[in-house]
Amino acid sequence: MTFTTFQQDDLKNDFSQKLPDQQFLLLAMREEDLKTADTKKPNRIHEHEKENTRSVCLLEQKRKVVSSNIDVPPVRKSSEELDMDKVTAAMVLTSLSTSPLVHSPPVRPNESLNGSWKEGGFVPSSTSSSGYWSWSAPSDQSNPSTPSPPLSADSFKPFRMPSQPDDSIDEAETSNLLFDEPIPRKRKNSMKVMFKCLWKNCGKVLSTAAGIQKHIRTIHLGRVGESDYSDGEEDFYYTEIRLNTDSVADGLSSLSPVSPSLGSPPPFPTQDANRPETSCAKTETKLMTPLSRSAPTNLYLIHTDHAYQATPPVNIPGSTKFTPNGRSFSVSWQSPPVTFTGIPVSPTHNRPAGTGELKQQIHTVLSSPPRVSFGLRKPRGEGKKCRKVYGMENRDMWCTACRWKKACQRFVD
């Protein structure tokens, strides 16, 4: 499997020729978009969980647009259509980018593809020149007998994708969304989706997202009394696991993008011909744009490493590093039956505000426990301290802590 890195300029032009034979997904965001997303308070993701569904719907809608172009390749979209794409893409990006957990966008083929699906999958779209969605056409059809769309309804999973509903999205800020389709289509019924707890030393696997969330909530987050309440934090600590019963690893996952200019966390789309799913890794920065589709046998785990993260990124064999515009991110993958897990970053990180520069990298890590990085140092006390109040000359009046150059105990902030 290979991924290709595109520069911003590539996206503006027809880059279809540059597409590798394999699937890939490329998502581009404007720098402003990323900044916007970055400056949002992490906690906000917890405030709009109910918007998750909306995010998913938007994705589907977006996908629909894509598919609509499939059969009409070189035809340019109408301006109205383009506008809609813009809006939709912006909304999707925004909502997804704020989601710490990157789940692949569920898409219902029947609805989103307008019946234009062909057995082989997507047909190259000419819309790439418009900076929108673009799919690469699979070169072969792995399963002619199953002319179903790559994305099946039964694979739709209501992943929670916290979004920010009240954040108006400026169409003008919408950037490019480029998708690519995995070439080979996978057979249905060969995958089983499970949810694995990423909590350190846990690894509990449950069959439902709700179950794993509840598990995390009650067991790890200690929210016994509010087991029914979810603020989305538990999303950070579990990942989707695809258990493949098929030995053939023809599925590919796509990867996506990143803001060429900012190096945002690339959305991570993976595609499953039959079971599109979303595998999302949340990041507190909300920069992650989780547009993922998974190949039947692959599950990607995305991890974003911020400058403050203490743990260095882990690269595993079969990974690729992108360096769009100097900003890099890497993606790792493996063939089935290996499972990728997106490692979420705790939303509770102590992160400096206004992180304009997003030094981010996306990594896929195998079975990595959730990593949580804390601020190295607690915020400096702002109030008066013994030293200031009494002065150096009255050092004997200082509290003990101050005398010992420890955190002041008398004038606690």
Place this chain on the structure above:
DNA sequence: ACTGCCGGGCC
């Protein structure tokens, strides 16, 4: 430069 205080050493 000043200040708060962490991390660590010494007793």
Place this chain on the structure above:
DNA sequence: GGCCCGGCAGT
């Protein structure tokens, strides 16, 4: 544990 201080980092 008490005491002290080098040094980092925020202001």
